[in-house]
Amino acid sequence: MTAAPALLVEDLSVAFRTRGGVVQALEHVSFAVQKGETLAIVGESGSGKSVTAYAVMGILDPAGRVTAGRAMLGGLDLLAASADQVAAVRGREIAMIFQNPRTALNPIRTVGKQIADVLLRHANVPRREAPGRAVDLLRAVGITDPARRADAYPFEMSGGMCQRVMIAIALAARPSVLIADEPTTGLDVTTQAVIMDLIGDLARDIGMATIFITHDLALAAQRADRIVVMHAGHVVETAPTAELFARPRHPYTAELIAATPDAAANLSELASIPGALPDLRRSDLPPCRYAERCPRRQTDCDVALPAAPAIPEHVVACWNPLS
DSSP states (O other), rough: OOOSSEEEEEEEEEEEETTTEEEEEEEEEEEEEOTTTTTEESSSSSSHHHHHHHHHHOOOTTEEEEEEEEETTTTTTTTTHHHHHHHHHHTTTTTESSSSSHSSSSSOOOOHHHHHHHHHHHSOOOOTTTHHHHHHHHHHHHHSSSSHTTTOGGGGGOOOHHHHHHHHHHHTOOOOEEESSSSTTTTTHHHHHHHHHHHHHHHHHOOOOOOOOEHHHHHHHOSEEEEEEEEETTEEEEEEEHHHHSSSOOOHHHHHTSSSSSSTGGGOOOOOOOOOOTTOOOSOOOOOOOOOOTTTOGGGGOOOOOOOOOOOTTTEESSOOOO
16 A cells, blocks of 8 residues: 655645736645655746745745645645644644745844754753754754854854754754755855755655755756656646656656756757746636647647646646657
8 A cells, every 4th residue: 555645735726916916826736745755846936836835834925825725744734724733733744944044044043042942842852952952953964063053143154054054943853844945045066965965864864755946957857756847836747857857748848858958068059948937917828827838739728737647657737748
């Protein structure tokens, strides 16, 4: 019998109220991540990756509203649960690393105290033990002289060190699911690799499911077991990483891969994806939001989205997929 996923998201839809009208930011987003698995969610900026994470974590902007779907963490539907129920598991069972650690950390509280706060609230650590455990966590994420650094404020640390502190906070209660939203943004290439290695090593140590959000397909190819591709609030393709790169079936996925340069690429001939993400306030959007950019568009694309086909481990939302 197949084990239940660590996190199951089904049919998630989110709308935002704006001065220009209602934006359907997400429509029918579905995916699952298993214990110990690393799942990447990729797509252009504005594709809905971060909104998906914020909806699952219950931290949407006040203008946003979940209009449909469920997010099952064990036996708890995070989208239907009360605020108190979500608060009880957020940090303990599911945690998040944010894109910009400097804005996510409290600037007027030492990093050691911020880690201790999580230990006291979510890990049932006695108050007298929390400072020492905070130092241990700083050591575990590779911060040198952790006892001294525990008394430092975020503004006294580099971007890479602040991201390590965020990882220590996120993993303090040993959650079953970690969401990492662009965890290497703004870091140099060497530090990016160190941070991703650190997340991977710690995830393996505690058997944690990891969802990382990125627009960097090369990073996803190196780090993920499976990949979810998003475009304009829709999941267009989901597949094991090797399968996705070897045989992309959705035209958008193929274009996204083609537009990713490698070390041998001729930089004067970089590929690009034609067009731009559609205005999601439009009332005349086609069912497939990629249709207006797609070279394989056909009549069905303007009528309805196809039902997910029964392709083992490889699902594509396209009437005219690549063979």
